[in-house]
Amino acid sequence: EVQLVQSGAEVKKSGESLKISCKGSGYTFSNYFIGWVRQKPGKGLEWMGVIYPGDSDTRYSPSFQGQATISADKSINTAYLQWSSLQISDTAMYYCARPVSPMAIRGAFDIWGQGTMVTVSS
Amino acid sequence: QSALTQPASVSGSPGQSITISCTGTISDVGAYNFVSWYQHHPGKAPKLMIYDVNKRPSGVSNRFSGSKSGNTASLTISGLQAEDEADYYCSSYTTFNTRGVLFGGGTRLTVL
Numbered sequence: 001e002v003q004l005v006q007s008g009a010e011v012k013k014s015g016e017s018l019k020i021s022c023k024g025s026g027y028t029f030s031n032y033f034i035g036w037v038r039q040k041p042g043k044g045l046e047w048m049g050v051i052y053p054g055d056s057d058t059r060y061s062p063s064f065q066g067q068a069t070i071s072a073d074k075s076i077n078t079a080y081l082q083w084s085s086l087q088i089s090d091t092a093m094y095y096c097a098r099p100v101s102p103m104a105i106r107g108a109f110d111i112w113g114q115g116t117m118v119t120v121s122s
Numbered sequence: 123q124s125a126l127t128q129p130a131s132v133s134g135s136p137g138q139s140i141t142i143s144c145t146g147t148i149s150d151v152g153a154y155n156f157v158s159w160y161q162h163h164p165g166k167a168p169k170l171m172i173y174d175v176n177k178r179p180s181g182v183s184n185r186f187s188g189s190k191s192g193n194t195a196s197l198t199i200s201g202l203q204a205e206d207e208a209d210y211y212c213s214s215y216t217t218f219n220t221r222g223v224l225f226g227g228g229t230r231l232t233v234l
Contacts, residue, residue, distance in 0.1 A: 024146065035170075035223065038203035043148065043212075043227065044125070044209075044225065044226070044227050044228035045160070045162070045168065045209065045211050045225045046125075046221060046225060047213070047223040047224065047225055049222065050222065050223075057136065059220055059221055059222050060220065060222075061223075062221055063221060074207070095167060095168070097168075100173055100179070105215065105222065105223065106154075106156040106158075106168060106172075106173070106174065106175065106215050107156050107157070107158050107173075107214055107215045107223040107224075108158040108173030108212040108213075109158075109168075109170060109178055110154070110170045110173070112168055112169075114167060115167060
């Protein structure tokens, strides 16, 4: 079964660092982009960026460039989203997702992780 | 880079059909046939319902269909059912500023 399993919920303080993970299984992890999507409480979905684990090619939405870092370790089929200094405004559900087609981004993500809730307080 | 424009809410009675629009620009919806639609129930992961404008993933009901004209894409749900009540998001590939993805603001579907 193709699936993405994300790390568990996190509760952090403003200014702390954090790295959440997304582990793929059931397919050749290196061949598909992994995207990250944010949903703030009561708000819509926002595309943050993607990474191609095969060569670590990474692309960010202009809205998220410099806000968080996307990385991947293809040896353990895992993608990451990390912050060096969390802000209260980073409180959100974060989803990782895999696109329908290998080696391509077309906006069509058919496999989603269960989501990781990140709560940041002052 | 603005989100794609969707109506905030739509509603319909069981058995009826509804259409949700998604308006973009010549840099995204109008440029590529890479429009997708997602169904999102609170507390669950989004589910891909339509991709490449009008393709349905395996397992998605044929009550869901997609189309596009110019810079506007549409999702039509026919034979509305109670379980269709959810938030729906469109997305499109874009090359404006980056080669990436834009989401719409989301539409809350209420089945009356």
